[in-house]
Amino acid sequence: MSTPTLTLRSVTLGAGRPAVCVPVVERTPADAARVTAALPAGAADVVELRLDHLTGSATDPDVAVRAVAGVRAALPHGTPLLATFRTVREGGVQPADEDAYATLVRAVLAGGQADAVDVELAAAHRADLVRRAHDAGAAVVLSHHDFAATPPRARLLALLREQAAAGADLCKIAVMPHDVDDVLALLGATADFARAADRPAATMAMGGLGVVTRLAGEVVGSALTFGSVGSASAPGQVDATALHGVLALVHGALVADAPPPSDPV
Template sequence: MKRREFMKSGAALIAGAFVLKNASAAISHSDSLTPSGAIAVPKGGNKRMIKLLKVKGISIGEGAPKLIVPTTATQESEVLDSVRQLAAVKEIDVVEFRLDYLDNALDKIAVAKMTRQVAELLPNKVMLVTFRTEAEGGAKAISDAAYGSLYLEILNNGKADLLDVEMFRSEAVVSKVVAQAHQQGVAIVMSSHDFKKTPPKEELIRRLRHQQALGADILKIATMPHDSGDVLSLMNATWEMHSQYAERPLLTMSMKGIGVVSRLSGELTGSALTFGMVGKPSAPGQIDASHLHQVLDVIHQASQPV
């Protein structure tokens, strides 16, 4: 995204943050961190708990959205060079190792070994491991059986802090991977990506609630907008899910340039993470990480109680 377009979007959102400041007080200002590591969300006189996810000292689910930057390299040496670069950027909280970009992505033994190499370079950042399938906008096609086998190899012989699992893979594969990940202390980002459209708000909430029922630790949806109404629908679904149903942190975004506001507004809508880029984007609408962090920080400061 061009810097001028980004700054215009950021400025508009920052202005909106001041307007919405009082309206969002029930969540942004009154949330309290409990000793059990959860955010208490007031709802109808009761308190529903949103469980925080704490990894390497990074608390996902409170404060400003945590910043994720993916790798896009295809060769081992390029991946490791890229990860070294990302490890040195203090604004980045999570590095996503995108397996589907690798030339040898279907070699599960080699890939598991590479996850260990990447992990060694990220002692202070969360490592998210992802094979984004071609069916959901990724670089390569893979069968459900091979998908599950690759992930189980990584869980047994590789390394990950977070593992992205697509909710629409085989139910048996998803269930087995989630169970194995939790047994080994790896958290699950359950995901759904629609690169053609933005489903209705009710469907977005249904998917997020189903992800939660499947055992996800972070609930993720990315959609393609055709107009501003689609962007607002995604943001509205995020807010409704966060305020009424969520027991886990959310990660939602509307793609392309028109959806950039959704990548900035997580602290208002309830999305706990957002994606930026350093170099090549992995999805349409990603913003330079340093610029994104600046806007997130401004919104966070503006949202604090006076």
């Protein structure tokens, strides 16, 4: 069975080394564009604009639309842009009720500048937002975040499968581990999903305990990891440049261990 992939501009998720997504967490559209333009060359395979960090975006979607347009203009043509408004219930910094959340995501999609949008699995208007994104030609990252704990391995696998069934182009889970068993549960569920998946996933455990999941995703089938340049958007994010080096090291070892291709019959 071939490995499922998702291509965003020049980046293919799920093919070999995980891509590195760098979050931009500024308060104004101008600052977001400025920070994006200053990212070191090669640091970001993908850029995530965290719309919930933009002052006033929850009540004025035009703030988010302007920020997305400015960041897109500041990025190299081949670098994909993921637009994300993270709700407070899943670790975001700005309150927004279900209708406000949906209005903002719809406005960003109508602007046509984001290559992908994050839609929370728990969102009340999830089905409409997934449909609108696909109609607009944008990929959907269906996400679930738990900043308090790590669900059991079976529950994590069920969440990934639910995301896939709901139309995710990329399934995403981030959890908070409290011991090594939580980390192993996340890694195991990712591997379970990847064995039979028809689309890629991105999974990570947060904090210091979870750093290994950000580094070794390729081993279990996680296609995207998050690294910081300056401000991080979640506990445990490591420097993006250093992260690239570790991912390359892991990938090289996996390639060296891979069996040679079979001779054609």
